[in-house]
Amino acid sequence: MSATGTGPADAGLVEPRDDLNAELSTMVMTPTVRRVVRRSLFWAGSIGGALTLGVVILGIGGSTGEPRPYAADETAPVGSRAVVEVLRDAGVEVTVVDRLGDALEAALLPGTTLLVADTRAILDAEQWPRVLNAAEHLVLVEPSQPALDALRIDALTARPLGADESGLAPTGLVATEGIELEAGCSLPAARRALSILASGTGYSTLEGTACFDAGQDGAGLIRLTVEGDDVTVLGAATVLQNGSITRAGNAALALGLLGEHEHLVWYQPSPADIDALTPAELAPDWLNPLAWLAVLVGLAAAVWRGRRFGPVVIENLPVTVKTTETMEGRARLYAREGSRLRALDALRVGTLRRLAEGLALGRGAGVDDIITAVAGITGRDRASLRALLVDTLPTSDRELVVLSDQLAALERLVARRVGLDDSDPSTGRMDA
């Protein structure tokens, strides 16, 4: 038969049309770059604006990190930017460093005060002695006892200044009110200050000059001379902090101590001073860029593989239904309810139908006719056939299976006796 006849679908061979090219521009589904840009302008603008706003807010609000006590550029109350700025205005050249090597180098200039504020206890026993004699005047801000031991300075950490009975008082991190201390010594800077209102750590000494004595808590300031150079241990360290510098004679003490020489090296040890080599130092400096490159290669590969070759074509598929669903459902229902008799009846009726067909008994044949015919052809007695085909009630699933097997066996036997080829499976064709 020919599948191609005359019909409207012959127009499948489309003749070229002149207006086709004119239409083509509107037929391009992929938007142009300009259209993409125009469409995404709003969102790009919104996201950009939000980002800018965030940055601005962060800028106004200042740094969000932990406030760093005694940092020369920290504006938080625990920072020391105020005193550094005032010193700079007063003509003192302040150098802020965070490495020991830089600090020692900067302190080489004559007329230098070296301030060491190791609040994070970074410097170890081998590094501490190097700051000794590096400059004319060494100011130690709240040094720890191990630091004092390493420096071989005759001073002992006493107790926190202004501590309550439990002996607990915050030092440095929080600018507390502190306690008022009288100078009580001949040190010019201390005498000019008269009294300070500060907290910190008290120190005691045997050799040096102790100022701002707080009794058993120790002194707020100790001045010693080590190998010809001045060393000041500043225990009442909050006098340097932004939050408390304006109280009592705090400012006078701070400026008097640090403005003594024309240079001031403000040294706050940083993790860079830790002697052990960190992984970052061990790695070559191209490692970081290489990692970024790997990320970018991954991104590019994702774009390369992920770019779709045009839109997906959608197709509506017709619905198709599996026909055996009802049969399966009914089988499960029989099994769950244990309807053995009902199931067996169905099997028996099927067997009887096929037996009647096989024996050419016709549609109207009764059970007794079939049993008689089967008994005749197989030689089995009618009673047992009747029991199998009609009477026996299954009491368990096991019996049901046995009966079902017997029915199938009987069908095969009859088919063999009748002479039908048993190996030929029925196609279910019912032409009658």
Next chain:
Amino acid sequence: MAITGWFVLLVALGAVPVVALSTVAPAGLVLLGWLALVVVLAGLDLALAASPRALHLQRQTDARVRLTETARATLLISNPTRRTLRGRIRDAWEPSAGARPSRHTVVVPPGERRAVVTELTPWRRGERRALHVTVRARGPLRLAERQASIRLPGAITVLPEFAARKHLPSRLARLRELDGRTSIMVRGQGTEFDSLREYVRGDDVRSIDWRATARRSGGPGPDGRPGQTLMVRTWRPERDRHVVVVVDSGRTAAARIADETRIDTAFESTLLLAALADRAGDRVDVAVFDRRVRGRVQGARGAALLPKLVEMMAPIDPELIETDYTAVPGLVRSMTAQRSLVVLCVPLESPGATRSLLAMLPQLTTRHLVLVAAVTDPALLEAAAARDDRAAVYRAAAAERALLDAERVAAAVRRLGGDVVSAAPLDLPPAVADRYLAYKAAGRL
């Protein structure tokens, strides 16, 4: 826009300068420089690629193809730009159109035209569509590609397979036997008188027409003398009968039995019956019906019949609605006035589901010869035969039950004067054809 694997590789190659130049320049700067270089190169490549938007595309697709056969869908690509188009093309056909290959590599020099051929081997009947064509044009450096999808609709009609046509030659041979064109001359009940001819040895003596012989004897014989020439009557089956086929396209037709939906089996049966009946000289009218007439072919004969039928059937898929059987007698009345063979391709399942069918059947059987062609599910027979374990026995019982239901419905149809043919999907078309031939031989049409 799209990037190629070479682009990715080039980005990855940045590792070499980043490491090698780390002693000379900061590695971060080298990285940024490399990326800038790659981006500039890719941009250059994009700028030098031919524009896919400027292409002129045109389709030439075969109008129709029979299911399981292969058609060609040609796409003509003209390049009016001044740059050579190098790239890949995707002709976006529906998945069931079976397009192969799905990607083509093309090179179209400026001002020239190339054709790419996609072979379509559809695996579903109906109209298969193509929506658009996607072109990726790469630049000379192979780093980046310009991509555009261009709407270019195309369609191909996929006709029913008509796999049952392999049964046609044997049935036609049987028809010729009936037709008396072979030497067999059995006078059957209800056959029509065809012609008179001279007796030849082997003819049934009972078919000698003595009256004609007597008339003929008056004239001169073959040798000039008054001769004795015996005349016999020949008979032929009835012709110009009417066969009406009604195919149910309701929700039950969507059921898939042995990898073929009921409606496809019905179409196969209809096509075989139509081809056979047309050769036998009968008129065949076909309607596909659920609640409305989905397709109808009437009055077509000869070579035009089958193309019209497959064209009508191609786009019809079953609807998920209950078929309105009460309207079928009216439909048949509208198609034929005389007594006809009405073949109903409907499911015979459970008595409940066929109640309305049985209710309307007497209206047809009083006027027409009604044949109900139903599909038997081979899975039911298989399940009824498997008795391996407890679960299988229960399944067998359920299957027997379903078979019994179908048998009861068939018996009801017979009681109402109809006739039933039921078989597995592949056996149904020849079974229907055989039944038709049996009617023909018996002169029941």
